[in-house]
Amino acid sequence: KAGVTQTPRYLIKTRGQQVTLSCSPISGHRSVSWYQQTPGQGLQFLFEYFSETQRNKGNFPGRFSGRQFSNSRSEMNVSTLELGDSALYLCASSLVGSATDYGEQFFGPGTRLTVL
Amino acid sequence: GQSLEQPSEVTAVEGAIVQINCTYQTSGFYGLSWYQQHDGGAPTFLSYNALDGLEETGRFSSFLSRSDSYGYLLLQELQMKDSASYFCAGNTGFQKLVFGTGTRLLVSP
Numbered sequence: 001k002a003g004v005t006q007t008p009r010y011l012i013k014t015r016g017q018q019v020t021l022s023c024s025p026i027s028g029h030r031s032v033s034w035y036q037q038t039p040g041q042g043l044q045f046l047f048e049y050f051s052e053t054q055r056n057k058g059n060f061p062g063r064f065s066g067r068q069f070s071n072s073r074s075e076m077n078v079s080t081l082e083l084g085d086s087a088l089y090l091c092a093s094s095l096v097g098s099a100t101d102y103g104e105q106f107f108g109p110g111t112r113l114t115v116l
Numbered sequence: 117g118q119s120l121e122q123p124s125e126v127t128a129v130e131g132a133i134v135q136i137n138c139t140y141q142t143s144g145f146y147g148l149s150w151y152q153q154h155d156g157g158a159p160t161f162l163s164y165n166a167l168d169g170l171e172e173t174g175r176f177s178s179f180l181s182r183s184d185s186y187g188y189l190l191l192q193e194l195q196m197k198d199s200a201s202y203f204c205a206g207n208t209g210f211q212k213l214v215f216g217t218g219t220r221l222l223v224s225p
Contacts, residue, residue: 031211043159043203043215056210090158094211100146102166102207107158 002026004093004108012114018079021111025072025093032074033105034066037088046089049074050097078113086115118145120204120216127222128194136189136219138204145206148180148187149213154200162189164207191221199223 005024013019025032034046045058049068066076072093078085088110096103120140128134138148147166151159163171165180165187177190191198201220205213 033211033213035213035215042218043205043213045212045214048211050210056212058212092159092211096211099209102147102149102164102211104161104164105211105213107160109158 004106006091006108006111008111010112013081014116015081017081020075020077021089023074023091023108026106029093029095030072031094031097032068033092034076035090037090081115083115086113088112118214120206122204122216122219125220129224130194130196132194133192134194136202138187138216140185140206145208147207149205150178150189151203151205152200194223196223
């Protein structure tokens with residue numbers, strides 16, 4: 001079956017702009033998580049959605065937001081872009097929905113965001 | 117806070133065995149997972165330890181000791197294609213992973 005897809009793959013924006021990234025999970029997966037990857041900070045959790053509800057959030061400012069639709073597709077939005085937002089944004093989907101059990105997360109190829 | 121420390125780089129030759137350690141400080145993880153990431157690629161799942169002990173999956177094994185706040189990934193019969201970055205990650209609930217600092221593995225002929 002098809003893997004996790006993310007669009008766009010590459011994006012160049014300028015400071016102050018906003019951006020919306022999209023993620024389509026594997027069919028049947030209802031959990032979608034977002035991560036930011038940078039050389040300096042590594043992989044950092046942004047938020048997780050399950051059945052359209054945000055269940056968990058990382059330590060990022062309110063400029064970072066997301067949502068999930070009824071078909072499990074998810075979007076994340078970054079407003080008022082800063083140079084430090086340049087990163088690879090990865091989404092991952094999973095079958096597991098419980099609070100404590102862990103289900104293998106399947107990552108998409110990511111969106112490479114460059115802020116000038 | 118929650119932090120997971122890994123060696124930054126490990127080198128080995130083809131056919132060898134290598135162990136990548138992960139030590140952590142946290143208020144509590146439900147388990148520890150391992151991911152592999154090739155340059156320019158997405159992380160891919162290798163293993164998950166929900167309980168203390170050893171989990172074996174083919175050439176890869178992973179170990180967890182909660183009492184020691186320590187885990188490791190063991191790679192056997194190394195191949196060139198194993199050259200990649202490896203991350204341990206703690207599951208803090210609701211699919212939230214706190215990733216380690218990452219270890220770059222270089223396999224030489």
